[in-house]
Amino acid sequence: MESRSFQRLIAKELLVWSVALVGAYATFHSFEPLYERVRQAATDAGFSHLFSFEQTSPGVSRFNTRVLTASSLPLRGTINAGQTDQASTARxxxxxxxxxxxxxxMAAIRGQQVEFMTDTGATYVALSYETAQKLGLQPQSLRFNGRSTTANGVARVASVTLDQVRIGDITVRDVQAVVAEPGRMAQNLLGMSFIKQLSGFELNGSKLTMIE
Structure with a gap:
């Protein structure tokens, strides 16, 4: 008796799976209303996970798990702030x-020149503790209550806002940034809090073009 009930349960689940998969396939190609009905039936039967799709952005991590490693982008040469590359026009x-x-x-920040490495894997512009001192951000008074993964392991970080960051003719204002605790970062990173404010960011072979 129990075996027969178990077989009926298995058959029911297989039927629901089959209907859900076939319905999903047909829907994605032509029948959206049918998809909604099949999705609801699967949800009622406890198979809502079949219709759950999570979108993520490559190279961009959440605040508490941001990646501050320099592995996302390849660069050759350094451009000084206030000086535009000969191939650059119109900001x-x-x-x-x-x-x-x-x-x-090289970026101009608070009247100082700071060297950055471009990294789309960093959620924010990331400054070393020593760079923050150079910029007069008084890192000793900051609250290091965030955590980041760096090339030297997990480090505590503090959030700051930079009034503006200027690279060549490009100026980006109100840039969110993080400062790493002492000795945890050897390289400042130009992360997505700067890059996402650009109107263009194109990688073509060994050339990277940033457009304000």
Whole structure:
């Protein structure tokens, strides 16, 4: 008796799975209303996970698990803030990959020159503790209550806002950034809090073009 009930349960589940999968296939190709009915039936039967799709953005991590490693983008050469590459026009800066495939740029922040490596894997612009001191951000008074993964392991970070970051002719204002605790970052990173404010960001071979 129990065996027969178990077989009926298995058969029912297989039927629901089959209907859900066939319905989903047909719907995605032509029948959206049918898809909704099949999705609801599957949800009622406890198979809602079949219709759950999560979209993620490559190279961009959440605040408490941000990646501050320099592995996302390849750059050759350094462009000084206030000086535009000859190939740059109309608030455009072109960077060239260095021998290691990384893109470096000099940025003007609070009247100081700061070297950055471009990294789409960093959610925010990331500053070393020493750079923050150089910029007069008084890192000793900051609250290091965030956590980040760096090339040197997990480090505590503090949030700051930079009034503006200027690279060549490009100026981006109100840039969110993080400062790493002392000795945990050897390289400042130009992360997505700067990049996402650009109107263009194109990688073509060994050339990286940023457009304000």
């Amino acid at each position: 455009k800066v072109v960077l060239s990959a260095n021998d290691y495939g990384h893109f470096h740029a």
